[in-house]
Amino acid sequence: MEKARVMFPSTPVTNNANVPAARFDVARVRADFPILARRVGKHPLAYLDNAASAQKPDAVVETLARYYRGSHANIHRGVHCLSEEATVAFEKAREQVAAFLNASTPAECVLTRGTTEGINLVAGTWGAANLRPGDEILLTALEHHANIVPWQQVAARTGARIRVVPVAPDGALRLDEYRRLLSARTRMVAVAHASNALGTVNALRETIIPAAHATGALVLVDAAQTAPHLHVDVRALDADFLVFSGHKVFGPTGIGVLYGKLPLLNAMPPYQCGGDMIRAVDFENGTTFRDAPERFEAGTPNIAGTIALGVALDYLRAQWTAGAQAHEEALLRHATARLGAIAGLRILGTAPEKVPVVSFLLEGVHPHDVGTMLDADGIAVRTGHHCAMPLMKALGVGGTIRASFAFYNTLEEVDRLASSLERIQRMF
Ligand code: PMP
Numbered sequence: 001m002e003k004a005r006v007m008f009p010s011t012p013v014t015n016n017a018n019v020p021a022a023r024f025d026v027a028r029v030r031a032d033f034p035i036l037a038r039r040v041g042k043h044p045l046a047y048l049d050n051a052a053s054a055q056k057p058d059a060v061v062e063t064l065a066r067y068y069r070g071s072h073a074n075i076h077r078g079v080h081c082l083s084e085e086a087t088v089a090f091e092k093a094r095e096q097v098a099a100f101l102n103a104s105t106p107a108e109c110v111l112t113r114g115t116t117e118g119i120n121l122v123a124g125t126w127g128a129a130n131l132r133p134g135d136e137i138l139l140t141a142l143e144h145h146a147n148i149v150p151w152q153q154v155a156a157r158t159g160a161r162i163r164v165v166p167v168a169p170d171g172a173l174r175l176d177e178y179r180r181l182l183s184a185r186t187r188m189v190a191v192a193h194a195s196n197a198l199g200t201v202n203a204l205r206e207t208i209i210p211a212a213h214a215t216g217a218l219v220l221v222d223a224a225q226t227a228p229h230l231h232v233d234v235r236a237l238d239a240d241f242l243v244f245s246g247h248k249v250f251g252p253t254g255i256g257v258l259y260g261k262l263p264l265l266n267a268m269p270p271y272q273c274g275g276d277m278i279r280a281v282d283f284e285n286g287t288t289f290r291d292a293p294e295r296f297e298a299g300t301p302n303i304a305g306t307i308a309l310g311v312a313l314d315y316l317r318a319q320w321t322a323g324a325q326a327h328e329e330a331l332l333r334h335a336t337a338r339l340g341a342i343a344g345l346r347i348l349g350t351a352p353e354k355v356p357v358v359s360f361l362l363e364g365v366h367p368h369d370v371g372t373m374l375d376a377d378g379i380a381v382r383t384g385h386h387c388a389m390p391l392m393k394a395l396g397v398g399g400t401i402r403a404s405f406a407f408y409n410t411l412e413e414v415d416r417l418a419s420s421l422e423r424i425q426r427m428f
Pocket residue numbers: 051052113114115116117144146147192194195196222224225245387
């Protein structure tokens with residue numbers, strides 16, 4: 001179930017007093033993230049670049065250190081104690097991933113380097129094996145480049161054609177156009193659960209996935225931006241493939257997940273080839289491959305990163321239980337209201353359902369300059385095209401300034417952002 005959804009405010013909120021009191025204990029949570037206590041120049045850090053990468057709690061950092069200090073060895077191949085310990089911890093993490101996604105079995109959870117690799121894996125294996133000239137891959141105008149370019153490459157190799165669902169001016173997908181573009185030729189719908197550039201949450205469960213399945217198409221969900229904020233339930237969504245990155249869910253970099261329905265994964269050719277993914281290798285009789293997930297996990301994996309990802313996912317779920325999602329909702333409402341009240345500031349992306357991302361432009365000031373001046377105040381945001389050049393083109397802008405929140409951010413940090421922007425605006 002996608003239980004918590006961050007809603008765009010219908011009633012503007014103008015000050016902290018109007019923000020519904022969240023019971024979430026932010027101060028306690030911030031103590032888990034020592035980096036949040038550091039300073040940038042003369043200012044305390046306000047880290048508002050979580051859509052690019054989230055910070056790591058001590059539990060994750062300690063897991064990495066403890067693993068390397070005390071139990072590192074290569075997995076799956078050893079009879080000795082350390083190898084056994086590492087293998088058990090690695091496979092336990094796969095179970096934690098499966099629980100996080102509500103997958104039917106851990107075997108459906110392939111460990112990758114991240115979202116990018118997961119999409120490349122599906123495009124390169126499923127795409128190459130299944131796409132024919134005249135087939136269509138349906139993408140949307142708000143995809144990250146990682147969910148565009150791999151499909152362009154496989155389309156060029158197979159003769160398949162890419163079609164693109166446009167966005168409305170508020171950053172919501174044009175679902176009428178989506179239904180019009182879907183046809184018996186559509187083999188794959190590859191769609192972001194939420195836009196990294198605007199925060200728009202797409203209606204996967206209600207509309208996009210059932211409509212795709214009704215025409216016989218498969219759906220790949222890019223959940224890079226929802227996994228940190230929503231309960232992403234692959235079975236409730238009925239996603240065929242779903243990908244996300246460890247580093248955005250408070251885990252390490254270099255680790256991620258590709259979920260796939262087991263029959264689909266087992267029908268796909270291998271991705272990379274080497275150790276651990278084979279059943280038997282023989283010069284005379286050729287090589288046979290294991291089933292998922294090992295078929296797609298050639299070579300020594302990111303063992304420490306996988307174990308730490310399991311810890312990160314459990315940590316994240318514990319924050320949700322403690323009320324993190326309501327707090328994020330309050331952050332989004334407050335940021336939308338405070339920034340929306342600044343003259344000359346235009347928010348891009350005002351769709352009804354959003355993850356806590358506010359993308360905006362400040363009239364007369366280049367986004368890059370705004371980002372640099374915010375940094376001088378200790379405030380970390382991202383500026384530019386956010387790896388979503390087609391979306392920027394559709395919105396008629398070159399780039400935006402993006403503030404993106406996590407549960408450890410505070411309403412005071414939002415106020416600091418707003419005050420800095422007001423000062424920057426007065427300067428220009
Ligand atoms: N898709 C979306 C929606 C993203 O936000 C990102 C990360 N910015 C990616 C894909 C790529 O993720 P990664 O760089 O972790 O592979």
